[in-house]
Amino acid sequence: METVHDVQKFKSLIDGEWVESQSSEWFQSINPADTSDILGQFPNMNHEDAVRAVDAAALAFADWRKTSPTKRSSILIKAAQLLDERRERYAEELCREEGKLYGAASKEVARSASTLRFYAQEILSFTGETFPSDDGDAFVFSHREPLGVVAVITPWNFPMSIPSRKIAPALAAGNTVVFKPASDTPLTALRLVECLYDAGLPKGVLNFVTGQASRVSAALTTDVRIRAITFTGSTRAGEAIHSKASLTTRTQMELGGKNPLILMEDGNLEKAVDLTIKGGYGLTGQACTGTSRVIVMRSVYDEFLPLLIEAAKSMKIGNGLDKGVEMGPLANQSQLDTVLSYIELGKKEGARLVYGGEHLTGGEYAKGYYVTPAIFADATQAMTISREEIFGPVISVIPVDSLEEALEAANDVEYGLSASLVTRDINKANLFVREIEAGTVKVNRTTTGNLINAPFGGLKRSSTTTFRESGRTGLEFFTQIKTVYYGGE
Template sequence: MLQTNVKEYRNYINSEWTAGANSETFESINPADTTDILGKFPASTAVEIEQAISSAQAAFKEWAATSPSKRAAILNKAADLLEERADEIGEELTREEGKIITAAKGEVKRSAQTLRYYAVEGLSFTGETFPNDDPNMDVYTEREPLGVVSVITPWNFPISIPARKIAPALMTGNTVVFKPSSDTPLTAYRFVEALDEAGIPKGVINFVTGKSSQVGDSLVTHPAIRAVTFTGSTGAGEDIHRKASLTTRTQMELGGKNPLIVMDDADLDHAAQLAVNGGFSLTGQACTGTSRVIVMKSMVEAFQEKLIEKTEALTIANGLKEGTKIGPLANQKQLDNVLNYINIGKEEGAELVYGGERLAGADYDNGYFVEPAIFTNVTPNMRIAQEEIFGPVIAIIAAEDYEEAIQIANDVEYGLAASIVTNDIKQAKRFTKDIEAGTVKVNRTTTGNLINAPFGGLKKSSTSTFRESGRVGMEFFTQIKTVYIGHS
């Protein structure tokens, strides 16, 4: 049935909700039911990007001079609004991105917490004073905002990732041009709407929707852009990094191929649950998701049985439906990609021991649903063991001992997250030193990070310069001046 009266949303430039320079729009579609259209959004061009950047540039000087307490008050007010609307926004998030409703509502609340966190941390984020031998001289550093910041975010966490980038950018005195994923523009719109209603001054944040192929270069190469913070694929991140000028900072949070090592002293029930939680929650669409489980050879069969048993118990359905544990993939491209990698795994000789089929039937035909896939007899050089799939696919890889397991775990181009399951504290401590990953866990799932702890990866998972989240998350958005003041 054709949906009529679809609401049209607008860009937010210079504190005004404005239509695009042309009449072209694109639709935000529910991946669980593609007949459900959430809204139409401007297919922006370089014209709107130029307007947004000019707006942010004009607002920068006054916002940089605004007191930290006034900036904090706006963030806290926006947090209040997000919390008040968590149920409503959470339902829209589920319809737009596909994740289950409890996770969606939790993401909205987490985003409000992120705003509050930076509202507090920003009040004490400052430079240092240095002792010196001259009693008539003071030496200290000052932290200053950079200027206009481009914020480019993905669809898998459509409000929490923008929050952890935009909150520290604003709190440190920068102005922002924000382009969300075209798969989840409505959730991002709600975030900007909260800031607008909280009283953000004119031009401080600007929101533009559209395809990266149309507007991405302008967000990176414009001479007024002082920094670009991006989360997405490694290929896209490398492209941004190449195009940015010498005077434009880049912060890239990119792909992952995250291992969970299961040692021979591990509680297999616990290990299998960690693998399910890390590999299949969020439909496997997390950069920190568990995609490789490296198991001691003597335990592979027993672990596999546990993993299949727990996977069989998962309910796959529309994320709004009570009891659902796995929702749809986010879009047609994701579905095609996951099914393609499942075929690649079979062609490479891995054994598909569970799932991997596109689901059909009344509840599934209009959505991008796929069964979680479990492969065994996977070798480390196979593509499904090397390349990021970004879907509910787990590869079980056997290892003789800890040394081989670490070698396998590190033998990929990514280094985002990793975990080990063991009761041997000495082995666990050794793992934290040996593993090549920016987020390292013991007896916990590879997914998830605290808002007050640094987050980022090594190797091709990140630019490995400035971390996101935590107090250090503000460093990327500031530059340091060293000041010498002589008294005589």
């Protein structure tokens, strides 16, 4: 890659030192709304660099695990304060780096701070259990302890909040971390690391490695010193990581989704349109919980579809820093190519493209990865666009005749991350909750979004289904249990 001399160079963090790659290679972080805007250059780390990061984390673990929970908690709280103080600048950078709307970027920084505070509090009461014994002289209890070195590998769509919900519980529980962010959003990830480091983390406790996954993945997935891998990304990448991990390495995989919203005949149509627009086109459709299928009762299909089209037409598309913009660009050229290819495939398979799917190229869109939100009508569950994760602003609208048929269609995919039902009927809602194959189930809510204090994860190929993220449950993945028996003399 040609070096751009007037662009700032950032470094990675290994063993408390900000370092370049041993290969002296760099890559750029580029604004997807305006590709002439380069946010910075980052080290393209190699295998040896990643091994050094694991070495540092392994060495730091002995002391960090003995650090009191109160001390660990105070560092997380201080880091949260720094995120709050730097929120405006970080949100602007996040918007430029990922293409997110400024308001959403600002909320993400705030959510990340809240996540740090949540785990700072939870670790002060997270402990084992005591057990009754028939032996009157015995005292039996379980003791939770940290695992060791944890590899944190994260995507670009939520480049601060997803790392926060993995790194915060890992550190709170006494583990050390090697953090590999997506190469599309290294600056936002770096800002989180800076806050944690500035808050007082000892050297080696958190190590930050940037660059191509192919260059560093072996060190982060096959080294037996890595006791846990927490990953969010595509199902294909997650399965590859899971297959390489050692027998003694835990894996936590939050993967793809093909999330349905079901509209019943008694549902509020205006609400259903609003939920579809927010769930399907928020973050330009690049959320793992995004709405990609709308399964509609045939009796209200002809009334719902024009309302959805009109709402999509009214959306303002542009740079997320501009006032009034409701949908930004796709994150990179690869995402743009993928979305456009699925739109062409949908046409070939016989779905009706009733709105959108246009690649915007002129004027203000000339230097960005922009498409108009796409709506396919009269889709069927057998079509590829209704089965595969597109990860873009493309919605398939599927007509059905009953809730049972809707559930059959909704469940007829390999994924099971999130699902929603729009209805006024509590009995239909209860049936939906029981029968839908999804880890996150919602009624009269968008498929997107989850609380920081509630468990999050999917079923089927959306997750390894072993450990959930978020909430108090999120701490379980980062600890192991010893059962202790004390007896009398």
